[in-house]
Amino acid sequence: MVEVVGVRFRSAGHIYYFSSNNEEYAYNEKVLVETQQSKQLGQVAIPNQELDPKDVPDELKPIIKKASFEDIAKEVKNQADAEAAKSVAKAKINEHELEMKLIHVEYAFDRSKMIFQFTADGRIDFRGLVKDLAAIFKTRIELRQIGVRDEAKLLGGIGPCGRQLCCSTFLGDFIPVSIKMAKDQNLSLNQTKISGLCGRLMCCLKYENDIYEEAKRELPDYGTEMLTPEGRGRVIGLNLLDRVLKIKLYGKDVTIDYDYDELKEFAEKQEAAKAASGKKEEANG
Template sequence: MTSTIVGVRFNPIGKIYHFDSGKTSDLTVNDYVVVETSRGKQLGQVAQIINEPGIPPEGGWKSIERRATPRDLVTRQSWQNKEPEVLDFARNRARELRLAGVKIITSEFSFDGSRLTVFFSTETEEKADLKSLRQDLQRRFSPSQVDLRQIGPRDVAKNLCGIGACGLEKRCCCQFLSEFSSISIRMAKEQGISLTPGEITGMCGRLRCCLSYEFQQYSEARSHLPKRNKEIKTPAGTGKVIDVRPLQEMVQVDIPEVGYREFHITELDFSPQEVKKA
């Protein structure tokens, strides 16, 4: 019998993790379940049902322990209500310990309170000595097992949320992005976006996630257009390609004794093979 794999989220815009639902039948989207994770038992919500999951990861799929009960939901809420207290204590203690460059971002109890994870970031690449902070947290919030976990600039921006660099009321990462894609300068170049830092950098100080949104469309469109500086035949004569507008399929050409002219791709005399060679 083929197992049914379900995708589970632990917060509304969090990454989806996959689990085997074989022990818990008839699960549907939006059901709450209890699973074992690296941060202890967690209560998550089913986001998708996958009937054909493909090749399982090394070690196989982890199983869903059981369907969550109303009591589980109340228990999780009671522990979540304690998280602001953890945050205040951790930040104050970090100041007292003079942990320069260490920022306490957020805290999270496992749904049953057995584990407490405090997320932090640092301004330098040097490893911070947080042994004393961890010990103080352990004493204060025992019997929960305390773990300090460092996160990167993108995750910090996602947790803090706020206005996006483009002026969007809420940043993409805290509104709908459940995973971060790999972003490169090439994506900006392919779309003809200015490479000035203010144009391509997000509030996290990294390249903006939105550079990937239309990258494939631009890349595909450019593959059918002549390259810049290429000599090409036009209805007004032979000239050199100065610029292109990929999505409009328009090409700007500098023609001797004529000047700049703009043509649609259908008006030009060139082959796809010439594009690839250029």
């Protein structure tokens, strides 16, 4: 087993594992680490824990140290300078007439590079922009094109539910979401009603999906004939989450809602009674 510590570099960001180097780290504690590209100040998301070697990166880097007051002050200055750099970069983007939207700017902890994240509809030739930014900020410049979901995660906001966006508050990684999930949950397929601020399908469609899939496997489909205490009928409606069937009774102009588990138990008792009656008739015969 290998002792590791999980570290995040931004709120609700992806968790990266580092070697604890035989030190104890507390949740939310600031630490200085070395990534593949530069030194970064991160926050402990998962304190010391042991993992199987196959579940950790091949080149597991150690945490350099716990962040000092000076390190934290430097990070605060980096963030302030990066925010100030955003207006300069936007002016240069306009100067080069580039069809791109600048979303976020950040410095590496050691200021060895600056990262500019942007969205755009297609590929952008930003070579001239990079040269200008490098001349202004005197460091290595990296431009990253991101998607609309990443934009929402970075900027945050309020979702249709009235709460802060899941992706910007607690979802470390995006989860695959499909239109089939909305169909299984009997939701309106109106794109505006099942999409988040990013314009993509809402991440929360995934949260209850496993329950819906399990219920869909267990419950009878539309049109299935069912035996009820009021007689036989066929399924004309399903409430997968509550496991309730809406059944239209044969020969009657009435529909009744039944709890599936209770209806299943009733049918089993009827079958058992029928089987017992058959055995009794055989014995008497």
